[in-house]
Amino acid sequence: MAKILTSHVGSLPRTQKVVDFIFARENEKPYDQAAFDAAMTEAVDETVRKQVEAGVDIVSDGETSKISYATYVKDRYTGFSGDSERNAPADLKMFPSFLQRLADDGGTPQYARPKCTGEVRSKGQDELMKDINNLKSAMAKHGVERGFMNAASPGVISLFLQNDFYGSREAYLAALADAMKAEYETIVANGLDLQLDCPDLALSRHMLFTDLSDDEFVKVADMHVEALNHALSDVPQDRVRVHICWGNYEGPHCCDIAMDKVFSTLMATKSRYVLFETSNPRHAHEWTTFRDRKAEIPDDKVLVPGVVDTTTNFVEHPELVAQRIERFEGIVGADRVIAGSDCGFGTFAGFGAVDPDIAYAKLAALSEGAALAGKNS
Template sequence: MSGPFTTTVVGSFSRPRDLIEASKKRAKGEIPQAELDVQLERATEATIRGEEEAGLDVITDGEQRRSSFVSFVGDKIPGFKVMHITELNPDAMEILKRNKVQLTYMRAVVTEELRDAVIAADEFEKARRYSKKPFKVTLPAPYLVMWESWHRTHSEGAYPTPEDFGYAYAKLLRNEVGRLRDAGVSFVQLDEPMLGDLTEAGDKPDRYRNVFRELYGQEYRGFKEELKLAVDMLNEVVKGVSGVKIGVHMDRWPNKDSPYFDQGYERFLPELLEARTSQWILEYTSQGTGDPAKLVKEFPDGVEIGLGVISVQNYEVESPEQVVARAERVIGSIEPERIWLNPDCGFAPGMFRTFPREIAFAKLKSMTEAAGILRKKYA
């Protein structure tokens, strides 16, 4: 799995039109589950086939079976209730607009004590039939899920504080990581966009935490405290786990109005390095994300970067040379064996995000060609 410049994706691909149609019909009870299952199977196969044709080294199932990269856990783990955002706060739409934040409207909120359940191992069992290559499986990380799912009114009875809930979820996640490893998954990626968004926070919270305060009644703990909590929860997941590569993905949405524009995840040093993860999967193609070399040169031995070299925001297919130039930003600061190449983020974190699949696959093809050029040049 690990050559220099190993290529993979962050996780999600947009769903084929037939699958989206079938999901809508199923939600209205117009077709039986078996009919939706056929579309889910087709979408999974087509996505994996596309990844293989693009030449990726490590495969995902494109999260085709998930409604969204985070709220799908609500369908899997008993203890969550899926609620419309206006049930959390009647002014939800106005709050989103005012803060310039987009959230999916159906939210998984914790209302009862969680029980252990399969989260993604079932998806992997179905996906593995379509490729012999190593697989990566993504899971929403606990600090994210704590912010996304603990609501002061609806959750307090089950978990008095968001932290109680976050740690309880982290322990369940550890069980799932074990199940995935035992099933043959090579790489588990914990998705932590809420931590990534903290790059925009300081004494005052960033816009996401503002929104969650208003919608969910949660409180910002301060920059360092939030960072330490996120890292500690990640470590709770991986405590005692071996035999599988664990990576953490963070988003980065640079905001021109923010005082932290042009700074990156290096704001999280040194606390970030306390996380027991072997790879950080990070966004670096947008303006204002900072310099990846500043971060990677501080990585302890053995820790890799999953470098974002493909934009998931625009439909312009990067040339291999462009991708090579993006990768070269970290060359000299970390060995080639510790550089993985991936797009910045998933192409469609939610079911209804449209990103033309053929453009996504063309971008990946460019990325694998770039990996070939880089291997010749640096390996």
């Protein structure tokens, strides 16, 4: 019998009070900063409590104060203004009637996506420290030993906040890596694990680089990893989590690049923990890539497969969750598997396909499934 730890990708549903404050800031409307800060502290406390109640071992702050996992950097770093082009994923373009339905139903999030129009520099770590202190306080109150905090990777910033200043993609990535380095180090220095969100390693294939071949795209993704690893040069590898995904939306996903194509890229990240999707119907079969390429998985890597989906309101049966976990236990052993989610439940503030109460029911099912898998191992 082994204990299978549980975690998730990071973002969780926000309350309407939190959303209202975030969009007041986003839309540059007046708001009371002290009231904003108090609302975030209160919400993080409740978010951690709910994670504990659901049986989650390694918790996050739910990315409560952030408008999104990538574009929050525009508020914390200089050099961003104007608006970036919107690139609908290629699979949605293949089905225009579905894309229109999403738009008509409010199925696409609304938030600012400025371009990089100047030198990227940190405005300081004050906002980050508020997030860190909120999470650590809630962890202490609710008896949680391990927590993690999300941060945007250089590559995902370059995906959503496109470059209109630096002379090349390489130069932009290098500038982002240098700018983000202190954020990454601050998170770890304060006793939390660092999670880098890297959908650029998969999603950007069918969102921004549709004109490239898969092999050409992999070269771009490898360049993104090189920039990321540079930014992590002074961060202990055993404190780093990296999440790859193909886009946290319900859609055809028939243009997704295969895990087999980006497997080596993912394994090259300076991370102990790799988080990836294995529950949605387009990638559930790809657990076999890990089985078939087991020899290429570094001995120090811990696999964190998504064993619950984050785009539907089905609550997975714990037996199914256990089966998904056991597949990966059979590859690397129970001590190198943590049960996770496919993606976040609150990727963008005020937007999410899964009902907030159901999101926590899914996390409870994840924990129950992990317990079953632990008994079987």
